[in-house]
Amino acid sequence: MVIALENTRKWIKSRKGQQILICVGFAAIPLFLLFLFTYLPFGEMVKFSFYKMKYSTPVDKRVFVGWKNYIDVFNRKDCFGALKLSVYYCVGAIIQLILSLYLATILSFKVRGGNLFKGLMFFPYLISGIAIGFIFKFFYTRGFVFDTMLQWIGLNVENLPYWLKDQRINNWSLVATSVWRYFGQNMVLFVGAIMSVDAELYEAAQLDGANKFQQFKNIILPSIKTIVTLNIILSITGSLSAFEQPYVITDGANGTGTYFVVMNEIAHTSQKVGLASAMAVILLLIIFACTILQKLFFKYIFRDAESEEESYEAKRARIKAQKAAAKAEKKALRQAKVGN
Missing domain, CATH: 1.10.3720.10 (MetI-like)
Incomplete structure (x- = not known):
C-alpha cells in the first residue's frame, strides 16, 4: 500500500502525470456543463415522453402511458x-x-x-x-x-x-x-x-x-x-x-x-x-x-474525387518540373553568354 502511494506521488510529480492532470482538469468543467445542460435534460425529455403530464404535475401524479x-x-x-x-x-x-x-x-x-x-x-x-x-x-x-x-x-x-x-x-x-x-x-x-x-x-x-x-x-x-x-x-x-x-x-x-x-x-x-x-x-x-x-x-x-485530385497533383508536379527546367535552361544560356 505504501509503495503504491509512493508510486502515485512520483507519477503526479512527473511531467507526464502533470500533463494528464492538467488536461483532465481543463476538460472536467466543460464536460460537466455539457452533461448538466445537454445530456441530462435530454434524458429527462425522453423520460417525459412516456408520461401524460403537465409542467406543474407532481411526480407522483404523472400517468405512465408507454408508447401512446x-x-x-x-x-x-x-x-x-x-x-x-x-x-x-x-x-x-x-x-x-x-x-x-x-x-x-x-x-x-x-x-x-x-x-x-x-x-x-x-x-x-x-x-x-x-x-x-x-x-x-x-x-x-x-x-x-x-x-x-x-x-x-x-x-x-x-x-x-x-x-x-x-x-x-x-x-x-x-x-x-x-x-x-x-x-x-x-x-x-x-x-x-x-x-x-x-x-x-x-x-x-x-x-x-x-x-x-x-x-x-x-x-x-x-x-x-x-x-x-x-x-x-x-x-x-x-x-x-x-x-x-x-x-x-x-x-x-x-x-x-x-x-x-x-x-x-x-x-x-x-x-x-x-x-x-x-x-x-x-x-x-x-x-x-x-x-x-x-x-x-x-x-x-x-x-472518384480522390483519384481526380491525385491526377491534378501529378499535373501540378509536372508544371513545377517544367518551370524548374525552364529556369535551368535560362541559367545555362546566361552562363554560356558570359563564357563567350
Whole structure:
C-alpha cells in the first residue's frame, strides 16, 4: 500500500502525470456543463415522453402511458402532418446552396467590389432571427413594402395575392425569408474553402484545355466536398427544425405552422409535455436518419474525387518540373553568354 502511494506521488510529480492532470482538469468543467445542460435534460425529455403530464404535475401524479404519445404523434394531423411543410424549406435550402456556391465561385477570384458584396450578403446572418421576422412581417403586409415595389413596375395591388394569408404562396414567402437570411453564411464558407485550393491546379487544368465549368467540376467541387457536405447537412436539418420565421411572421396561422411551431404550442399552450417530448425525440431520430443518408449519398457522389485530385497533383508536379527546367535552361544560356 505504501509503495503504491509512493508510486502515485512520483507519477503526479512527473511531467507526464502533470500533463494528464492538467488536461483532465481543463476538460472536467466543460464536460460537466455539457452533461448538466445537454445530456441530462435530454434524458429527462425522453423520460417525459412516456408520461401524460403537465409542467406543474407532481411526480407522483404523472400517468405512465408507454408508447401512446409516440403513436399520437403519427395519428394527429397537426403533429406529424406539420413535417410536410419541411419540403418547402428543403427546396429553399437547395436553392440557397446553389446560389451561394455560384456566387462564392465568382467572388473567390478577383472581382471589383467583391469584399463589399460579401459583407452585404453576410450581414443578414448577423441580425437576430426575431428582428428579421418582424421586418418581413411588415414587408409582406398588404399594401406595404413588397406590394409598393411591385406597383412601381406597373402591377396592380388588387391583382396581387396576400403573401401571408394565401395558402398557395405563404409558405414560399417564408422560405424566401429564410433563404435571404442564411445564404450569405453559406457563401462565406464556400469562399473560404475555394480560396484554399492551390492555384497551380487551375494552371494544370488550363494546359489540358479545361474550360471554367470543367475546372469547377473537376477541381473546385472535389476540393471543397467536405464543406459542401457540411452545408447541405446543416441546411436540411435546419429545414426540418424551422421555427423563427413562421412563429414570428405568421404565428403558424393559415397553414404555416411547422413542426417546431406546433410542438411549441402543444408544450406551452396546451401543456401536453409528454406529447411534445415525444415529438422532439421523433424529430431527433429523423434528423439522425437524414444526416446518415446524406453522408452516404455524398460518399457515393464523391467516390472518384480522390483519384481526380491525385491526377491534378501529378499535373501540378509536372508544371513545377517544367518551370524548374525552364529556369535551368535560362541559367545555362546566361552562363554560356558570359563564357563567350
